[in-house]
Amino acid sequence: MHYGYFNGTIAPTDQLAVGVTDLGLLRGYGLFDYFLTYNGRPFQWDWYWERFQNSATRMHLPLPIGKSETYAILMTLLERSIAAGAPADMAFRFVMTGGYAPDSISVERANLLILTEEIHPVPQIHYDQGVKVILDEYVREMAEVKSTDYKRVILMAQAIKSAGASDLLYQKGGEISELSRSNFFIVKGDRLITPNRNILHGITRRTIIQLAQNDFKVQERPLMLSELYDAEEAFTTSSTKKVLPITQIGELTVGEGHVGPKSKFLLERFNELVKNW
Amino acid sequence: MHYGYFNGTIAPTDQLAVGVTDLGLLRGYGLFDYFLTYNGRPFQWDWYWERFQNSATRMHLPLPIGKSETYAILMTLLERSIAAGAPADMAFRFVMTGGYAPDSISVERANLLILTEEIHPVPQIHYDQGVKVILDEYVREMAEVKSTDYKRVILMAQAIKSAGASDLLYQKGGEISELSRSNFFIVKGDRLITPNRNILHGITRRTIIQLAQNDFKVQERPLMLSELYDAEEAFTTSSTKKVLPITQIGELTVGEGHVGPKSKFLLERFNELVKNW
Numbered sequence: 001m002h003y004g005y006f007n008g009t010i011a012p013t014d015q016l017a018v019g020v021t022d023l024g025l026l027r028g029y030g031l032f033d034y035f036l037t038y039n040g041r042p043f044q045w046d047w048y049w050e051r052f053q054n055s056a057t058r059m060h061l062p063l064p065i066g067k068s069e070t071y072a073i074l075m076t077l078l079e080r081s082i083a084a085g086a087p088a089d090m091a092f093r094f095v096m097t098g099g100y101a102p103d104s105i106s107v108e109r110a111n112l113l114i115l116t117e118e119i120h121p122v123p124q125i126h127y128d129q130g131v132k133v134i135l136d137e138y139v140r141e142m143a144e145v146k147s148t149d150y151k152r153v154i155l156m157a158q159a160i161k162s163a164g165a166s167d168l169l170y171q172k173g174g175e176i177s178e179l180s181r182s183n184f185f186i187v188k189g190d191r192l193i194t195p196n197r198n199i200l201h202g203i204t205r206r207t208i209i210q211l212a213q214n215d216f217k218v219q220e221r222p223l224m225l226s227e228l229y230d231a232e233e234a235f236t237t238s239s240t241k242k243v244l245p246i247t248q249i250g251e252l253t254v255g256e257g258h259v260g261p262k263s264k265f266l267l268e269r270f271n272e273l274v275k276n277w
Numbered sequence: 278m279h280y281g282y283f284n285g286t287i288a289p290t291d292q293l294a295v296g297v298t299d300l301g302l303l304r305g306y307g308l309f310d311y312f313l314t315y316n317g318r319p320f321q322w323d324w325y326w327e328r329f330q331n332s333a334t335r336m337h338l339p340l341p342i343g344k345s346e347t348y349a350i351l352m353t354l355l356e357r358s359i360a361a362g363a364p365a366d367m368a369f370r371f372v373m374t375g376g377y378a379p380d381s382i383s384v385e386r387a388n389l390l391i392l393t394e395e396i397h398p399v400p401q402i403h404y405d406q407g408v409k410v411i412l413d414e415y416v417r418e419m420a421e422v423k424s425t426d427y428k429r430v431i432l433m434a435q436a437i438k439s440a441g442a443s444d445l446l447y448q449k450g451g452e453i454s455e456l457s458r459s460n461f462f463i464v465k466g467d468r469l470i471t472p473n474r475n476i477l478h479g480i481t482r483r484t485i486i487q488l489a490q491n492d493f494k495v496q497e498r499p500l501m502l503s504e505l506y507d508a509e510e511a512f513t514t515s516s517t518k519k520v521l522p523i524t525q526i527g528e529l530t531v532g533e534g535h536v537g538p539k540s541k542f543l544l545e546r547f548n549e550l551v552k553n554w
Contacts, residue, residue: 017294027427028305
C-alpha cells in the first residue's frame with residue numbers, strides 16, 4: 001500500500017480525495033513533478049525541487065511548504081509505504097493546483113498533493129529492440145513548465161497504438177522539441193544533439209548531458225527533422241525510461257534500425273550512477 | 278445548500294470529492310459545460326447537451342449516461358437544492374474527465390460530475406458603463422472543445438487586474454477569436470460581426486445571432502484587430518454575462534466610449550426571451 005500527503009494530511013493514497021471546486025480539476029490549472037527513489041533516496045532531489053519551485057513561480061502559485069519540510073514528508077511517506085508493504089524503491093508525484101475556488105476561477109491558496117506510487121519500469125525488450133515513435137505537429141503550451149496539460153498524448157492514444165508506436169515525437173514547422181513525456185537526443189559520430197527550445201528541461205536529460213561530457217560533444221540547440229536522416233542513433237530520456245533507444249520514427253528507420261552502442265553506453269553510465277545513489 | 282452528482286451518487290456538493298488518480302486532475306484531461314436555469318428550467322438544454330456530446334466525442338470520451346437520464350438528474354439536483362434552501366434559479370456545471378488511471382495516463386472510464394451552483398450575476402454597473410478588456414496574443418488549443426484548459430486567464434489574472442480590466446480578448450496574428458470565457462461581437466451600422474474561427478461556439482452567442490436576425494445583418498467571419506477602430510459598439514456574450522458591453526479594448530476606446538443602443542437592444546431581447554423561458 002502507498003501513502004500520500006494532501007494539504008497537511010498523510011493517509012493511504014486511496015483514502016485521499018480532492019474537493020470538486022479544485023482549479024486543477026475545473027480549469028486545468030495545475031503543475032506537477034515526478035521522480036524516483038534509488039536505494040531509498042530521492043534521485044536528484046535538489047534538481048527536482050528547483051524545477052518544481054520554478055514551475056510554481058511561473059504559474060504564480062506560492063509553495064505552501066519549504067524544501068526541508070517537503071523532504072521530511074517524503075521520508076515519512078517512504079517509511080509508511082514500506083511499512084505497509086510497498087517495495088523499497090518507489091516514485092513520488094507532486095501535484096499542485098490553483099486550489100479551491102468558490103467562484104471557479106480565482107486562486108486563493110494552492111492545493112498540494114504528494115503521492116507515492118509504484119514504479120512502472122519499461123519492459124526489457126524495449127531496451128533490447130528500441131521503440132517506435134510517430135511524429136506529431138504540436139508544441140506544448142508553456143513547455144518549460146511541468147503543467148498538468150497532457151491532453152495531446154491522451155487524445156492521440158489510439159493513433160499511437162494503431163501505428164504500433166509507443167509515443168509521440170513533437171515537431172512544429174520542422175523543428176523537433178520533445179516526446180510527450182520525455183526528452184529527445186540523437187547521436188552523430190561523437191556528437192550528442194538534443195533540442196533546447198519548447199521543451200521541458202528534464203532532470204534525466206540534465207543527468208545524461210553531465211554523464212556524457214567526457215565522451216561526447218554535447219550540443220543543446222534547435223534540431224530539425226531533416227537531421228534525423230543521417231542520425232546514427234536516437235533515444236529518449238525520462239525518470240522511468242532512463243535512456244530508451246528509438247529505432248523507428250514514423251516511416252524512418254534510425255541508423256541501422258537496431259539499438260546502437262552509444263545509447264547502450266549512456267544507459268550503462270546512468271545505471272551505474274543510480275546503483276550507487 | 279447545493280447538490281451535485283458524481284458517477285451515480287447524489288450528495289451535497291461539499292461532500293463530493295474526486296480520487297487523486299483522476300486524469301482531469303493529473304493530466305488536465307477533462308471537458309465541461311455550464312448553463313443556467315430560468316424559471317426553474319435549464320436554458321437551451323437541447324443545444325447545451327448537443328455541445329457537451331460534441332466535446333465528449335472530440336475528446337474520445339464516451340458519455341456514461343444519455344440525455345433523458347441526465348435531464349432527470351438535473352431535475353433531482355434542482356429539487357433537492359431548492360429543498361435545502363438554494364434560490365430557485367441556479368447554474369449547472371458538467372465536468373467530465375478521463376477518469377481514474379492507475380498508470381496516470383490511460384483512459385478506462387470517464388468520471389462525470391454534475392454540480393449545481395449559485396449564479397454569480399455581473400454587477401449592474403458593468404451593464405451601465407461597459408467593461409474594459411485587454412488584448413492577449415493567444416489562441417486556445419482545441420478552441421471548439423469546451424475542455425477544462427483555462428490556464429491562460431488564471432495565469433494572466435494579475436495583468437488583467439493591474440490594467441483595471443475584467444478579461445482578456447484573444448488575438449493571434451491580428452485575428453480576434455474570443456474572450457477567455459465568452460464570445461465577442463462588434464456592431465457597425467446594421468452589421469453585427471462575430472468571429473467564427475478558433476472559438477468555442479457559445480450557446481448565448483447562438484441565441485443572440487438568432488435574436489438579431491430581423492434587425493441586423495449578422496456576419497460570422499474572421500475579424501481583424503484593424504476592424505476595431507471603426508466599430509461603433511462591442512460586446513461579449515456568455516451564460517452569465519448575457520450581452521455585456523465592452524467600451525475599452527486596451528488603449529482603444531470603442532465608439533463613443535459608452536454603452537451603445539444596439540448592445541442595449543440585444544440585451545433587452547435576451548432578457549425578454551429568458552423571462553418567458
